[in-house]
Amino acid sequence: MSSTNPNPKKAAVVGGGVIGGGWVARFLLNGWNVSVFDPDPQAERKIGEVIENARRSLPALYDRALPEEGILTFHNDMASTVADAAWIQESAPEQLALKHKILADIQAHAPKDCLIGSSTSGFKPSELQEESINPGQIVVAHPFNPVYLLPLIEVVPSKATDAAAVDAGCEILRSVGLKPLVVRKEIDAHIADRLLEAVWREGLWLVHDGVATTQEIDDAIRFGFGLRWAQMGLFETYRIAGGEAGMEHFIGQFGPALKWPWTKLMDVPELTPELTARIAQQSDDQSGHMTIRELERLRDDNLVGMMRALKKSGSGAGGTINDHEASLQNHGSIDHLPVTVDRQIPQSWTDYNGHMNEAHYVEISAQASDRFMELIGADAEYITAGSSYFTVENHVCYVQEITAGDRISVTTQLIKGEGKKLHLFHRLMMIDGQVAATVETMLLHVDLKTRRTSEPGGIVATNLAEIAVLHDRLAKPEQLGRAIG
Amino acid sequence: MSSTNPNPKKAAVVGGGVIGGGWVARFLLNGWNVSVFDPDPQAERKIGEVIENARRSLPALYDRALPEEGILTFHNDMASTVADAAWIQESAPEQLALKHKILADIQAHAPKDCLIGSSTSGFKPSELQEESINPGQIVVAHPFNPVYLLPLIEVVPSKATDAAAVDAGCEILRSVGLKPLVVRKEIDAHIADRLLEAVWREGLWLVHDGVATTQEIDDAIRFGFGLRWAQMGLFETYRIAGGEAGMEHFIGQFGPALKWPWTKLMDVPELTPELTARIAQQSDDQSGHMTIRELERLRDDNLVGMMRALKKSGSGAGGTINDHEASLQNHGSIDHLPVTVDRQIPQSWTDYNGHMNEAHYVEISAQASDRFMELIGADAEYITAGSSYFTVENHVCYVQEITAGDRISVTTQLIKGEGKKLHLFHRLMMIDGQVAATVETMLLHVDLKTRRTSEPGGIVATNLAEIAVLHDRLAKPEQLGRAIG
Structure with a gap:
């Protein structure tokens, strides 16, 4: 601290x-x-x-x-x-x-x-x-x-x-x-808690009337509309339900149901000791096999997993994380090599062996290749303009186990960057500088329209030539050109 | 069809x-x-x-x-x-x-x-x-x-x-x-729609009173409690909020707020043409830049991503998918090689180049190695008992682009399985049998307590010897022992 x-x-x-x-x-x-x-x-x-x-x-x-x-x-x-x-x-x-x-x-x-x-x-x-x-x-x-x-x-x-x-x-x-x-207008309980309050009240009635247990109410949420709301909320979900006919159509169709006696409008169940004890007992039956700390970690792992999934589309919380991530600083160089990744390992990247799964070593090296491409000018704009690099071969040496929470940085050495070929060597390192893995990777420059190899643009070639001068002075990695067996 | x-x-x-x-x-x-x-x-x-x-x-x-x-x-x-x-x-x-x-x-x-x-x-x-x-x-x-x-x-x-x-x-x-x-007791609107109804009614009031727009209400849900509900629902979330003091404590603390005039209890806003038009206009402002079809696909991609994240912990919908997946049949053999993976590629596995990212080729080959381990008796029970295989080296040749929705199957050839070493060769194939990638992989048998290499158990060694007899008759893959460069 x-x-x-x-x-x-x-x-x-x-x-x-x-x-x-x-x-x-x-x-x-x-x-x-x-x-x-x-x-x-x-x-x-x-x-x-x-x-x-x-x-x-x-x-x-x-x-x-x-x-x-x-x-x-x-x-x-x-x-x-x-x-x-x-x-x-x-x-x-x-x-x-x-x-x-x-x-x-x-x-x-x-x-x-x-x-x-x-x-x-x-x-x-x-x-x-x-x-x-x-x-x-x-x-x-x-x-x-x-x-x-x-x-x-x-x-x-x-x-x-x-x-x-x-x-x-x-x-x-x-x-x-x-x-x-x-929130533009002052109002009791702001916005979200008003919505929560409405559901909480209705949930209490369902338990009070013996219609459903706490577990059943939670299941009714998390196996259904909870998954919709985590990404889109209420109105956008209903917009989709309205289909091409639109929101007015949806309201015309479902508005009348509001007058039906579905929810308990007029009253709040009295929280007698009996009702409180019933809720507590049902909650014990549902979740009592886990401590609060275990529940917190389960909740947090699920939140991280779902929010990471939302980063892909940028929906809801995923967009907030993407924006914040873009504002985080890039790092300098180690031993004259650019640091192309610096990150912490999420819980969800580990497998049944209790360490980071082999695929995520390549996920990290792919991030390092992406960052190196940015450095040489093959960035998002360049890709949008119609060219990119595709990986055609990877050789991964797994040296050390990596576990959840480990901080990993990657240095990237240019082996060769001439013509269509981009030959890189990534070192994945623990926080103490020890090498956890090496990834030798060969990429080819590609025209995204024809999906065939092509020569890189002038600025990319120039940048590669400049970096080559610097990296050629460095020792070649011992794992270079390695074969299995 | x-x-x-x-x-x-x-x-x-x-x-x-x-x-x-x-x-x-x-x-x-x-x-x-x-x-x-x-x-x-x-x-x-x-x-x-x-x-x-x-x-x-x-x-x-x-x-x-x-x-x-x-x-x-x-x-x-x-x-x-x-x-x-x-x-x-x-x-x-x-x-x-x-x-x-x-x-x-x-x-x-x-x-x-x-x-x-x-x-x-x-x-x-x-x-x-x-x-x-x-x-x-x-x-x-x-x-x-x-x-x-x-x-x-x-x-x-x-x-x-x-x-x-x-x-x-x-x-x-x-x-x-x-x-x-x-649902054990008949009740109007069953369970979930009663909860939805309560929120829908409150949301309509917030729009009616000019407190919030449809976008703001959706944001109040999806950046906050929506993410909690997708995995745990209402009561389990509140159980955590109650902390070690438990559910009774939580109700004692937050129950009184139910008597506060937060939600609009007594009435339903009249869905006049003006209110309907206001909601429709706000919804257009919020989502009108996307067609319903685009919104559906965004929703579905997000749902798939979040539910795949929940598979990791088995929470909520993730548990349902895991159970269903376990019931799906395993497949036979192609050209005498076991089919160790047969699956479709999710949208979330693709990257900015419009094809499956290089890391997921290794995710698939890792699944193939897992399945091969099961076949030789190094299954979940074996791992729980304290032994496993760790991957120490991978060589990946990317042959063809794979895109979202492609069906990929993998055959696994045993190159050598003697002593601590397990040398495998995976072919990732398109539905027409064309090879999309090859992954040559070397694994070592490991004692999970000491995290050091060890000899496999008798049954695993016996199974490997039997498979070796069959696979030794097959031609060796041309990519075997390949080095980059």
Whole structure:
């Protein structure tokens, strides 16, 4: 949690439960220094557990390394906590009087131009701003658990809030991979929790009336519409259901059902001890074979897997990750070779042998080839214009086992880059510099229209010739030209 | 759509819109013959479009090939449609009198022991059974669009329904990769649509009140809780939120919020032409740049990607796919070599060059090595007992481009299997038998505790010796021992 290379970016987090800890992890793993104020003597342990989960999962979303972790500090006074902060986040319990007291304390010491976000799900910003010396500084910034993985932040300003300050705040949130959704009208529970509330209420009725157990309700969600909503939400899904006839047709067809007595409109089931015990028992039957920690890891592995799948299309959270990934820095060179990959290994890349599956070594070397192509000018624009390189042969030597969470970097040596041929040698290295694998690869330049080999463009050939001068001076890898057997 | 190898399994589908077409595709692609009755002259075209989507996506969920497609026939009379059917599915418009008429017609000709499922979302089974000559034969079997991908089927029997028939029906649904959820109490809208209804109503209010647009509501879902629900649903997610203190603690903490005036409990917004037009306009702003067909393909690619990610943990839909995949037949031999892989290429395996990325050739060869290990007795049980093979070297020759939807089979030739060494040669072949790639691979037998090489168990050595006798008679591959350069 310490760093020899402190980052000037500083976030202050006031209140360090599961939500506050998630904010800490989100900023810290994105290279921010984070100062924490929480009177709970267990705060440091609890936040540490959240950070541990985050270190396992957040970097696994990306195919590039996140910045070096910031410095985490714990404070006993508000003044040192919030001094010089660029973002302040309050995550205290949901009691308005308590939040007023804390916000006043924060504002007494905070930089005047720093936005203060509140994690509240229950209060409107104008309520939080009551009695404030600088009401425009306070906004709702409502996150979703786990905050270190889920991108959504509902940002709710009031009329007192300066629009430019909101814009600047959203920019900060985006810079740590979040997706700010500015809610234009103050409303109880913002947007998402209103929808959640409606389902939660209906779910409680179904259990109360003995129609379904908690497991059956969860199954009704996750085997069906849950999968639709993770990518498109409600309205876009219904747009598709309406077909070519469109949304008006869909509403005309399904609107009348709203008047049918389907949902329990008028009432809330009383949460008697009996009903509470029934829900708890059903939940034990459903999930009691796993600890909360095991459930958290299962949830996080699934989230990472699904969000990585969405990166492919850029839908929803996948687009947020792609944007953030593009903003991550590329790295320099090691021993005069370009570093073409620097990344962490996701859980989902491991197999039944408990290590990274052989295919992902080639996934990494393919990423290294892609990056090398960018370096020589065969980039996305070049490919769109109609030319590319295709791999025709790979020779992989697996030297060391790689496990989930390992940080891997790759250097790429140009063996030969003349005419249609591009002959590369990738070294996959552990964080201590030891070689985990080598991939010798031969690519051919191709015309994407004819799908046949062709000569590369002038700038690519020139760049290759320049790099060849440098790399020809280096020793040839011992695995070069190796055959099996 | 024809087959030289007809399958005795037969499903009858009455009503062929988007939902009926989805049922057709689900059965057909799982090797069932399907007969369709629909008076709509456009039915054949519409169903053909759904099947085209399904062919693109359903096989992409699996790492084994689905059975050969069944035969699809269209009928003008009910008698020939439902004769000899093992499953009959009614997907007519949501009008009770019409459904009564169709169900009576079906029952006049259907086998007496064949369950008739209705796709209705609005009617209870006891309502469908009114006036029926054999009420116990009719159940609700309510699917979710797209039926060819989403596994959930709400199966709702009434008191008149025979429990054994429901069990047998669920077995049929599971055999085509579906997840039947038996709803134990009849209730309007079953389970999932009650939850959807609650959110739909709340969403309409948010648009009506100008709080949020359709895009903002969708974003509030898909960047946050939608991702949680796709894997775990509502209650298990809240169980985690409750932490070690458990579900009772969670309800105690969040139950009171149910009494707050968050959701619009008392009323439904009137769907005036103005409100309908506003929703349609917002939906156009959000998604109008894509056709419905494009949206469908985006949705399907995302669903396939997310469900493939869930296969890793077996959560939700991932578990259903794993179970179904395990039930798919393994294949025989080609030219005396075992067929170790037979599968379709998912969309998500392609890259910016418009063909399968180089890493997935090795993913396929790794699957072939896994299957070969099973054949020689180094199977899951053997690995659990503490031994396995690790790949130490691969040489890949990329011969032909492979694109999404291609069917690829792999034969595996044993080059040498003595002592710790296992030397294999995989040929990846297109459906016409042409070689798309070769992978020469060297594996070493490993003690999983020490992570060091070791001698294989007796049965594995014996099996290898037997296969060696057969494969030694075959010609050695020309690419064997090849080096790059």
